[in-house]
Structures are given as C-alpha cells and as structure tokens.
Amino acid sequence: MSNFIAKCLTGEAHLDDVDDYVEEWHLSKGEVPLFSFLGMKKDEYALWVADSDVLEFIVTAHRKKKNVSEIMEEMNSLPLVVRSDGF
Numbered sequence: 001m002s003n004f005i006a007k008c009l010t011g012e013a014h015l016d017d018v019d020d021y022v023e024e025w026h027l028s029k030g031e032v033p034l035f036s037f038l039g040m041k042k043d044e045y046a047l048w049v050a051d052s053d054v055l056e057f058i059v060t061a062h063r064k065k066k067n068v069s070e071i072m073e074e075m076n077s078l079p080l081v082v083r084s085d086g087f
Contacts, residue, residue: 005039008059015055044068 004021007013013021018038025037035045044058047068054068057075061068 003037003039005059005062009063015059018052018055041068 002012004013004018007017008015021038022034025034035042038045039062040048040058044054044061047054048058054072057071058068061071064071
C-alpha cells in the first residue's frame with residue numbers, strides 16, 4: 001500500500017495534500033489507524049496533530065531514515081542567519 005509519506009518521498013504527493021489524504025481516510029471508513037494510513041509512526045502523528053508545521057520534518061526523517069526528533073534537533077541547532085533589510 002502506498003501511503004501519503006511514501007508518495008511525498010517519490011514526488012507523487014506534496015505536503016499540502018495531507019488534508020486530502022485525511023479526507024480519503026474518513027471516506028473509506030478506515031480499517032487502519034489514520035497515522036498508519038498516512039505512513040507515520042504514532043509519535044510522528046502525535047507531533048503532527050500538536051503542530052502541523054512538523055510535517056516537513058516527518059517527511060525528511062523518512063527520507064533520511066532517521067527519527068523525527070533527530071531531524072528537529074538538527075534543524076534547531078543550525079545557526080540563525082541575520083539579514084539586514086536596510087531599515
């Protein structure tokens with residue numbers, strides 16, 4: 001079964017498509033939990049429900065075969081770039 005995360009990894013789906021997949025799950029009277037239907041682990045799903053902005057980190061974690069917390073930690077440890085807009 002190809003799921004949302006798998007399709008994101010192959011370019012067949014985009015992050016913005018997640019709501020369509022959730023709707024598809026609701027319409028199918030899902031026999032599997034939504035997190036499985038989307039291709040997420042339980043902890044990833046919990047993070048996504050709490051903050052939908054973590055979806056890109058979840059997809060990146062699957063791409064790099066890492067835990068999402070590792071990806072988020074890596075991103076948080078990157079230095080911030082300060083830019084002057086000339087004001």
